[in-house]
Amino acid sequence: MTWLKLPTIKGHEFSWITEESSLTERLKKEFNDVKVDVIYEGLASEKETEYIREVIIKSCDKPMIFAQTRVxxxxLDSAWSCLK
Incomplete structure (x- = not known):
């Protein structure tokens, strides 16, 4: 197996992958008309010990990002209670 070199990421791109706050809030600063459509929210079918939230983030009604949160x-009763 051959490993690829780690790409150098600088400037604006680096700030995106190291963002610590909400991705949605960051997108709202960069684009107009950002909207979050919830695709699924509830228990994972294969493991009922996990809660899943799937969304598509759109700008000007065009899909930009699919995101999935698994907790x-x-x-859910502690650090992730905001998802309920």
């Missing part, structure tokens, strides 16, 4: 159910 253990026991964590």
């Amino acid at each position: 253990k159910m026991i964590d």
Whole structure:
């Protein structure tokens, strides 16, 4: 197996992959008319110990990003309670 060299990421692109706050809020700063469409929200079918939220983030009604959040159910009452 041959490993590829790690690409150098600088400037504006680096700030995107190291963003610590909400991706949606960051997109709203960069683009007009950002909207989040929830595709699915609830228990994972294969493991009922996980909660899943799937969204498509759009700008000007064009899909930009598909995002999936998976959280253990026991964590929903603490750090991830905002997802409920």
